Amino acid sequence: GQQVMQIPQYQHVQEGEDFTTYCNSSTTLSNIQWYKQRPGGHPVFLIQLVKSGEVKKQKRLTFQFGEAKKNSSLHITATQTTDVGTYFCAGPGITSGTYKYIFGTGTRLKVLA
Amino acid sequence: GAGVSQTPSNKVTEKGKYVELRCDPISGHTALYWYRQSLGQGPEFLIYFQGTGAADDSGLPNDRFFAVRPEGSVSTLKIQRTERGDSAVYLCASSLGLAGGSGELFFGEGSRLTVL
Numbered sequence: 001g002q003q004v005m006q007i008p009q010y011q012h013v014q015e016g017e018d019f020t021t022y023c024n025s026s027t028t029l030s031n032i033q034w035y036k037q038r039p040g041g042h043p044v045f046l047i048q049l050v051k052s053g054e055v056k057k058q059k060r061l062t063f064q065f066g067e068a069k070k071n072s073s074l075h076i077t078a079t080q081t082t083d084v085g086t087y088f089c090a091g092p093g094i095t096s097g098t099y100k101y102i103f104g105t106g107t108r109l110k111v112l113a
Numbered sequence: 114g115a116g117v118s119q120t121p122s123n124k125v126t127e128k129g130k131y132v133e134l135r136c137d138p139i140s141g142h143t144a145l146y147w148y149r150q151s152l153g154q155g156p157e158f159l160i161y162f163q164g165t166g167a168a169d170d171s172g173l174p175n176d177r178f179f180a181v182r183p184e185g186s187v188s189t190l191k192i193q194r195t196e197r198g199d200s201a202v203y204l205c206a207s208s209l210g211l212a213g214g215s216g217e218l219f220f221g222e223g224s225r226l227t228v229l
Binding site: 031033035041042043044045048088090092099100101102103104105106108 | 144146148154155156157161167168169172204206210216217218219220221222223228229
């Protein structure tokens with residue numbers, strides 16, 4: 001079945017350093033979503049990418065969708081303690097017109113002040 | 114309320130008991146999802162409803178798990194003969210689904226199930 005993997009599994013950075021997480025799907029995706037889950041919280045939607053090679057920015061966050069639409073990345077510039085949490089990518093597994101979103105394994109980010 | 118509501122927030126039960134978890138989605142959201150999340154893991158897909166019908170239940174682990182959404186709004190996840198391995202946070206999410214929108218999933222706070 002469809003698998004979505006993320007690396008690294010964990011990342012500890014000093015506040016002010018950059019951070020990147022990579023997402024790879026075993027199948028081509030029609031779109032990809034990114035979510036952030038704070039410790040003890042629930043996943044919260046960040047963004048959706050649809051087009052091949054698409055790049056979107058949200059303040060210090062830059063999201064990219066690969067040309068083959070099988071991988072994606074999230075880059076955070078100058079991390080802050082508020083960036084702490086686990087970042088998940090999610091892709092739709094389209095089977096007979098349904099849209100179940102398969103979540104990646106996640107990257108847990110810890111920011112050291 | 115404005116968000117996805119899940120009850121109970123915490124449920125402790127004994128092995129072999131029956132459990133029901135309820136999800137009240139955002140009004141107007143036609144799509145509803147159930148996920149299961151174990152500690153340190155990503156959300157694991159269980160079932161997806163579009164309206165009243167289960168459009169995809171391929172993630173349900175076995176026949177002890179069943180979910181309904183009889184009127185296309187509130188959904189109930191039912192677990193029979195609970196096992197210790199069922200212990201996890203059960204997350205519900207809703208979206209506009211085929212009604213449009215970005216496909217963004219709005220998650221509830223989850224129901225933490227502990228099977229002793």
